Amino acid sequence: MMASMKRSILVALWFVFLTFPLMVVRVNTLKNTVEWRWLNMVWVFVGAFVLHNLWRWALDKRQKSRKKAELEDGAEADLHIGQRLLQEPKLYRPFLLGLAVVALLFPWVLDVYQVNIMVLALIFVVLGLGLNITVGLAGLLDLGYVAFFAVGAYSYALINQHFPALGFWSCLPIGGLIGAFFGIVLGFPILRLRGDYLAIVTLGFGSIAKIVIENWEEFTSGAKGIANIPRPGLFGIDMSIEGATIYTYYLMVLMVLFTIFVTNRLKDSRIGRAWMALREDEIACVAMGVDMARTKLSAYALGAFWAGAVGVMFAARNTYINPNSFTFMESAIVLSIVVLGGMGSIVGVIIAALVLILMPEYLRAFADYRMLVFGAVMVLMMIFRPQGLIANVRKTYAYRRAERGENHG
Template sequence: MFSEIKKSLLVSVWFMFLTFPIMVIKVNTIENTIIWRWENLVLIGLGSFFLSFLWRFMHNKKATKRRQDYKDVLSKLFYDNLIENKKVFIPIVAALIIFILLFPKMFSTYQVTIMTTALIYVVLGLGLNVVVGFAGLLDLGYVAFYAVGAYTYALLNFNYDISFWIALPLAGILGAMAGILLGFPVLRLRGDYLAIVTLGFGEIIRLVLENWGEFTHGPSGIAGIDRPNFGFDLSIVGSINAIYYFVFFFVLVTIFFTNRLQNSRIGRAWVALREDEIACQAMGVDKTKTKLSAFAFGATWAGFMGAVFAAKTTFINPASFTFLESAIILSIVVLGGMGSIPGVILGALILILLPEYLRAFSEYRMLIFGGAMVLMMVFRPQGLIKSKRRRYNLESMSKKKLKERQNAASS
């Protein structure tokens, strides 16, 4: 304990030394005087000492718990007490759905817009979760498919006055084609090399959109994109609420499809590819089709959400599809837990909503947010809700088959 206190004291003294010129000395250029703010130095010393000591205490506690095999307590409690317990799971889901349906009635238009953006990122996170979480393919250019979907609807609507409902499936199809186009060159790549190639693909798409001015309108972007027509005239507020409900419906559809795919034959092939690519191929799984299907499926949802994003904002330009967007979507998957559908949903809501609701802290909000992310990655690197690994008990399976045969023989 004494050594930990000593180390924390050294850290606080070092921080006080580093921040002394900025936090203590203030020059008044009008009166040519210097103001000494010693109280800031005391606060920095106390704060850095407390945080350093807390960090060391939690780090040592984490090492002790790792030896006691308490690593996945949160995930086990989540799955055992919520997901698999229907008496608890069904009422909670029903309450959440009712809350989401009543959200536009309870909160302002600004809050509805923020929540719509968060739901869009939920779908994007679930789409990337197929590529990164299920198949284990690190994709740093996911925003390229998002851009393809957005520009598909924007250009069709701007040039040919095509409605959102016709352009939406086309955006998904073109996104899937872009995913397959990316998948072919990276079939033999893995790890860092795959990440570099996908990063380059995303930047190529952005630069094409920015420099092909005759087709994409260049950096100026495309304005005046029509919002979806839901069959009746809506005000701006009504249109925002309608898009919110549509995106929420899309979230439910995405959850259903990704959950069913996870339990399907192709889903098991993705997991096998993630765990061991060589063993997966040796067992007869077609590596080419498996990788291409993962890229295509993930890109399809990105294409859909790109069209929704263009309809929601009514204006897009290449600056909306930078590498930062890919990094945010990947952070959602990593923060929530790779391969975990509930984890990705929770990660998207936290990562998108938290910076908005921390605006009250002004310039300190990103510092707080960044610190929280660092703490999360240090003390829970597997994510908020780790994906539950399926285990098969051979003894119970053999007893089940024997019972089935006995029933069949008796009948």
């Protein structure tokens, strides 16, 4: 007890030392003044002390659960409570019904501002589900996902500028297809790359997309952005801003449902199983006769398709876009949604997207610390719960012997 106490104090002192120049001192090089914030030192000490104890406790727990898993070799892993909820129709049906009612009534109970935020959160749900295909199912870490989102948004804005006759509804699939096209074009040269190289190249693509949009004045009108993008139309009826927002909200709900439907079907399809096999072991997967190029490209294309389509939605919701909406930050947010939710898990991703996007909107005090927390969450999730909040349950065939009641997988 004494020893661990001493250790925690030492660690806390180490962090006080570590954070001293950045947390305590603030210099103003123009006025030549120094501000000493001694109080921060106390906070760091207390915080580090508490966090270190939590950290040790969590690491211990992780160790124990691993040992346990090794001892009970072959036994079925305990399902998480969230997963059990999902597998029991009696439990999740009323829940879904309730959710549907809430989703339907939402815009009539709360004001336009809330609805608008909800639309944004739903946009990130679709982005999360799209990236979930590439990262979660196929295991291709894509750090430039926002590029496809930008492609979708700009294709709607630009098509609308040059061919206004096409309108929102034809642009929605066009945006998706252009996104998918870029997914294939960019995916093609990097087929041979593995995990970490892939990450950095996609990061490069994401940044290139933003720089090109910013600098190609004649085509994209550069950093000024494009304004006056029409909202989604409904048979040419004129709607008030309020009405249009509510309409956009319902469209987004439909789009989320459609995305869930498609990704869910994809997950259990032949191509979905190929993706997961590729994620688990590329060499074994190719040796089993899976066409690597086709599988990877389809994962890229489908992931990019959703980003493109929802990009059109985003442009229509904002009615104004500029390159600053498509930075690395957005890619990082979408990635943390997928990581937090559980790679490959649809329900997890939806919950994570809603939490991560809505929480900073409603907890204003938290908003400043948003990216700090996202970063910490990504590290902690990888260490303590790499499978995410609600882990993806793979479909397995269970071989049951009815008479003996045994249950070996």
